[in-house]
Amino acid sequence: MQTLTTDIRANLKIILSEIGTQSPVAVKEFIIGKTRFLNAALIYNNGMVSKDMLNRDVLNPLMIQLSEDLNLNINIPEYLSRKYISLCNTVVRNNLEEAISGIKTGKAVLIIDKISSFILIDAAEGNYRSISEPVNEPVIRGPREGFIENINTNIGILRRRIKSKYLTVEKFIIGRHTQTELALVYLKDIVDDDVLNEIRERIRVIDIDGAAGIGAIEQYIEKHPYSPFPQTFGTERADKIQANLMEGRVAIILDNVPFVITAPAIFEEFFQAVEDYNERSIVSSITRLLRMLNIFIVITMPAIYLTFVKYNSELFPINSVVPLVLSRKGILLSPFLEILAMEIVVEVLREGGLRLPGKVGQVLSVVGGLIIGDAAIRAKFASPTTLLILGITVVATFVIPNYDMAIAIRVLRFPILILSEMMGMFGIALGWYFIIVHICSLESFGVPYFSINKPGDFKDLFIRTQFWKMNKRPESIPNKDPVRQSDFRYKWLKGRKENNEKGRN
Known part of the structure; x- marks a missing residue:
């Protein structure tokens, strides 16, 4: 892990050389302190940060309102972050890679002379499409909330729908040049560890120049590339991803893409609609x-x-x-x-x-x-x-x-x-024989693609039974917690029947 030096000029040179001379990176140099001045520099990416936020909440407090000499014996970045910088999302770091990654993703970095740590300031701003109804998956009766091209917004949509403390997000960087963010989202208390590790390992070994889209990621990680059948389930609807996470699947979210895929996938789920x-x-x-x-x-x-x-x-x-x-x-x-x-x-x-x-x-x-x-x-x-x-x-x-x-x-x-x-x-007949054999031979991340030998799954397979009868999660998707609801309706009906009998007596 490479850290910053205590020389601001050397740090600026290292950061700018790593980001690239052709990138639209801006550097605002200024001084802080009352009589003993310290050189400081704010580094950010033009077009990806809110300059109003930086001027109001960072530069104005440090250049105008700060009227004291800073003691080098204290943690100056931590002190400034707590007392003068009023933005809510600021952290103190010393890892050079975090500084470079932060600037590339729309954050600002504040470095100070004679100090090897820096302040990472989240002032990201961008023009993104607002959350709207999915164009390709409209419904007559159901939620009208779809994903957009911002990965953090998409994760926020899922967090708003699933408030459990077990909702876990793991982030990866895909592409040597594009350096696109990819997130795995799952419920830690439900997802099967073997399935999760398999998905995580297949994503971890991806080594490409750039992520063209979620379809490319899907093809990189699938086991049967020559099969016409999709081996992950893709959608732009948040309610479908929520339902899949609750059954023990893992969601894969790629930045700049309004579609999310879940794995493992089974054949039957492609014929289930929200209206069902x-x-x-x-x-x-x-x-x-x-x-x-x-x-x-x-x-x-x-x-x-x-x-x-x-x-x-x-x-x-x-x-x-x-x-x-x-x-x-x-x-x-x-x-x-x-x-x-x-x-x-x-x-x-x-x-x-x-x-x-x-x-x-x-x-x-x-x-x-x-x-x-x-x-x-x-x-x-x-x-x-x-x-x-x-x-x-x-x-x-x-x-x-x-x-x-x-x-x-x-x-x-x-x-x-x-x-x-x-x-x-x-x-x-011969063609159908080959189709059925092929479907039965497929698997999605270790899970059989077509499995009709799970008696519990027949309640939501070719037909959908009453909700109060579907007490267990699908057996075809491995999970840690097979029970998703109790027999509360049976207990309620039983209690009601007993009360009626007592009333007659």
């Missing part, structure tokens, strides 16, 4: 089952249609065969090429809509789809039945609440379509 826990259980269960059904529709429906048209048209009811044959009369492309071409067009429209501004993108997706669909039918490139099947498939993808999982499922329908072209219904 704000509606009655029967409504939530039906909706969740509908989402599960849509997995099959998105992956398999175009392939089944292709199989029926090419191999097994006899499976259609006789009244449906004639309209189907007539709808394909004069079509230039084979059924496989027809479906594949229209699938590619749909994906192009979807990507184009995402890249354009919000309202323009929506218009492009709707109008473009109508125009291209009508033109394809008129030009005999596609049949109306094919466009109907693809339309149902596209709408079904919107039911999946997690964007990362929706992309993975959309990708899987292409290999299934190719297998159905080659082997018919057997190809579809």
